[in-house]
Amino acid sequence: MADDHYVLEARGVMKIFGNHVALDNVDFGLKAGEVHALLGENGAGKSTLIKILTGAYQPDGGGIYVDGQQVSLDNPLHAQTFGIGTVYQEVNLLPNRSVAENLFLGHQPLRWGFVDFRKMEADAKTILAKYDLHIDPSSELGTHSVAVQQIVAIARAVQLSGKVLILDEPTASLDRNEVERLFEVVRGLKARGLAIIFITHFLDQVFAISDRVTVLRNGKLIDTRPLDALSRTDVVRLMLGKDIAFSGATDVEPSETPNEVLLTFKGYGRKRSVLPFDLTIHKGEVVGVAGLLGSGRTEVARIMFGADPADQGTVSVNGQPSAIRKTTDAIKHGFGFCPEDRKAEGILGDLSVRENIVIALQGKLGWFKALNRDEQLEIAGRFGEAMDIRAASLDMPVKLLSGGNQQKVILSRWLATDPAFLILDEPTRGIDVGAHAEIVRTINRLRDEGMAMLVISSELDEVVAYSSRIVVMRDREMVAELRGKNINPGVIVQAIANNPDEAVA
Known part of the structure; x- marks a missing residue:
């Protein structure tokens, strides 16, 4: 340069x-x-x-x-x-503090050793006028x-x-x-x-x-x-590292007759977060969510789970109108949520592996039905073995585990509640290859066993491999729903880029 x-x-x-x-x-x-x-x-x-x-x-x-x-x-x-x-x-x-004080904080004009507020506000008005901003600088x-x-x-x-x-x-x-x-x-x-x-x-x-x-x-x-x-597609391809000529389609066969409907979201959204969307989720399917970071993927997950409650639209669970205003409402309906930032929002670092696994189930049962230590060890041991959680002891602090094993602990936490609907936000980010493969196998197994899932992932090859359908987010809006042969990285990249007419190279 x-x-x-x-x-x-x-x-x-x-x-x-x-x-x-x-x-x-x-x-x-x-x-x-x-x-x-x-x-x-x-x-x-x-x-x-x-x-x-x-x-x-x-x-x-x-x-x-x-x-x-x-x-x-x-x-x-x-x-x-x-x-x-x-x-x-x-x-x-x-x-x-006032607009003028914020503009001049640390370098206020002085007169006789004191702040000259009159000059500061006059100068602030002059500066703001350059930005076509005509407000009271003392406000x-x-x-x-x-x-x-x-x-x-x-x-x-x-x-x-x-x-x-x-x-x-x-x-x-x-x-x-x-x-x-x-x-x-x-x-x-x-x-x-x-x-x-x-x-x-x-x-x-x-x-x-x-x-x-x-x-x-x-x-x-x-x-x-x-x-x-x-073009937009060029930029998306540079960001994701995907050649849109790649044709790898989903391995999931589309069902001739969709399974029973579990959830129906209509006009569901939250101002300044996600534009209203319609989405139906069936039992035994994985709905993948694709889109660039900041497109609204995580926001959709959070309003579904009640972490940031929707302020418009309706949701039905098993055909019954429902309200999910907080996370406890979602848990009562059989929802589980593995967040993107597992360290800040997922694990409870100072608690043991055992305590992290059973805490959601304990919350669902209520503290008047407290699980004793033996019950906790049995549940944690069962999921530890099933998920191949590699820990020296179930009583060791979960913060000492690798990222992949922490992710397995969070997934086990929700599986212990026997959820009907599981939301996974970037479940394989930042983990080793072995843990990555184990979590992908678990997603496929849970889908085949009839669980409904919403899985958010930046890895296009991955989300294509296990999704029954894929919805694409762009600029906080659900802009496309892909099925069948359209579930492939090329179509996803074009939907993200908003270039449906561009030829796939």
């Missing part, structure tokens, strides 16, 4: 955490007056690269260059002195919409930095009108010559605002290209 073209540049950057290589010889260059999209699935290395570019992390190899000169960024405040500012998805300002920031708060955060970052602006998923909590207003601000900053990095999971927004795109996958640079030379 020629350094005279780039305002900010990473050359051959490496970052290693223990035995994990988070970034492997990554190059990245940012030009003045461009919006550069940084894309990649979960674990691709986007966050690590941004933290290195902003001084939050130090690279283990390679270097960072500003205007062609190598620099060492000690921390984000130090990065600001080189003109690098960041705005995150969650506005990192003080909602109970509390928290009284304004998230979109307005984002613009204030951008204005502050530009004031403090003024050369490079990093926008880390700034549109995740905005509606369409708010997104367009934010994009008008971004276009204005681009016209003023700012170099902007845009991180998002929404492909339509990437094509609407960006000039170039860099795709990372598993810590490696896949490619950097001008967006006008790419």
Whole structure:
């Protein structure tokens, strides 16, 4: 990369955490007056690269260059002195202070040693006018919409930095009108010559605002290209590493006569989370969910399980109208949920393997029917053997197990409740090959035994192999339902990319 073209540049950057290589010889260059999209699935290395570019992390190899000169960024405040500012998805300002105070926090104008509020508010009004934002600078920031708060955060970052602006998923909590207003601000900053990095999971927004795109996958640079030379399918293929010519169709034979209906969701959704969807789930089938990270896959699982209750639509269980307002409602109906983030939301790290396996069953039975230790050991031992959980003892803390064995423990927890419907969110992510194969075999076995499942996976080959049907999520909306011969990676990639008319190579 020629350094005279780039305002900010990473050359051959490496970052290693223990035995994990988070970034492997990554190059990245940012030009003045461009919006550069940084894309990649979960674990691709986007966050690590941004933290290195902003001084939050130090690279283990390679270097960072500003205007062609190598620099060492000690921390984000130090990065600001080189003109690098960041705005995150969650506005990192003080909602109970005024708009003006947030804009000038840490560098307030002084008069006789005291904050000059009159000047601060006058200057704030002038700054906000550049963003076509005409609000009272003395008003509390928290009284304004998230979109307005984002613009204030951008204005502050530009004031403090003024050369490079990093926008880390700034549109995740905005509606369409708010997104367009934010994009008008971004276009204005681009016209003023700012170099902007845009991180998002929404492909339509990437094509609407960006000039170039860099795709990372598993810590490696896949490619950097001008967006006008790419289609949506090209970008999805780069992100997922899938050639859409691949024809591997599902091994699951479609049933001539569908099994009995277990669940019916109609107009089911949650504002600012998932658009209303209709979905019927039968006993003895696996409904796969495909889509890019941020497409709404996990949000669908969470509203089905009542973790984030739906605020519109209806659900019927076994033909009976039901209400799932909280997770305990879902459990009473025979639902189970293995979440994507097993460490934060799945395992109870300090509890034993035995306690982690029986806790959901105990909750379902109620504490007046407490399982004694022998019953707990019998249940945990049975599932430990069936799932091949490799632990020195069932009484050892579950946090000491490998990721694959922790995942088996969480799956065993819900199987112990004899569920009618099981939701699995990325069940094979980050586990070893042996555990991966065991969990896929378990999914196939449970389907054949008549259990209904919803399985979310980024691994297209995997979700194709065990799904009876696949629904595709894009931009928080369920946009396609694939059956039969259409259950193959090529059709999935096209549905994700919203290019149904593109020929499959």
